[in-house]
Amino acid sequence: MPDIFLGGAARLLLVLHALAAIALIGSTTHHAIISWGYLRGRFNVRLGRIYAATIAATYAITFGFGLLVYPTFRYHVRALYLDRYEKWASNLFDMKENFAALGFGPVIALLILSRVMNPKEDTHLRAGYIAFAFLLCAIVWFDLISGLVITNVRGV
């Protein structure tokens, strides 16, 4: 059997990846709800900043664990099993990983803008901020659900 980087710790890394994803989905959803409140005149700015920072931290942790478990997944799960028997799951995984990477821009934007903008006064920046929050929320929900589906088909 080939010796793949962190192959022995893959299951533990996958569990940690899932736990961090749970925290990420909670923070992105709460943050989207809070940012929607900016449009309706409810300015919970402090909580918005806390959630934006939590998103950045949990996104980095989730992404990091995902990157560590990826070589094992790529060979033992995708190359040997999914690509042969469950091609749709293989394609779904590639969508999920690419979407996750595309979420980087909104994550950093939310972290930085939540620190410097005042949603009450900077009305011209509000719509963009809310759009980032909702797009990121959609990406994270898609990634979490597809991750659950894929690991139900075959885990590391």
Next chain:
Amino acid sequence: MKRQDALYVAMCVGAIAFCIAFVLPSFVTMPVAWYLPLDRGWELTAKPTVLGLDFYGRCAQGLAGWAIAVIASLAVTKRMKSDLSSRMAGLLAAWTIGMIVLCIMYFVWTLVFRVPTPAPLPTWYIPR
């Protein structure tokens, strides 16, 4: 330009640059850093001959694009005297969200119809 406006512009431009740098290897034949899990090594190539992952390389490329775009944008907006108008802020958000959604649609379109080639089964492999 106000600090928050300059950072807003930089974040939008950075996100667009990340998307372009991340997706570019799918359109142009160019060398990307590939990680070869079975060899436990790296190769800078357009397409390796053995099993490899280009995801790390594309992410690094995207990050580099993001960093360059953000630094350039901050340098430009620092010299601008006028404030960011509501129209321009809306347009920037629309371009950024549009670019990310376009990339998402591209990946959906290409991956839904992909037929992956499985790796040959090794002798030690036991199906479960």
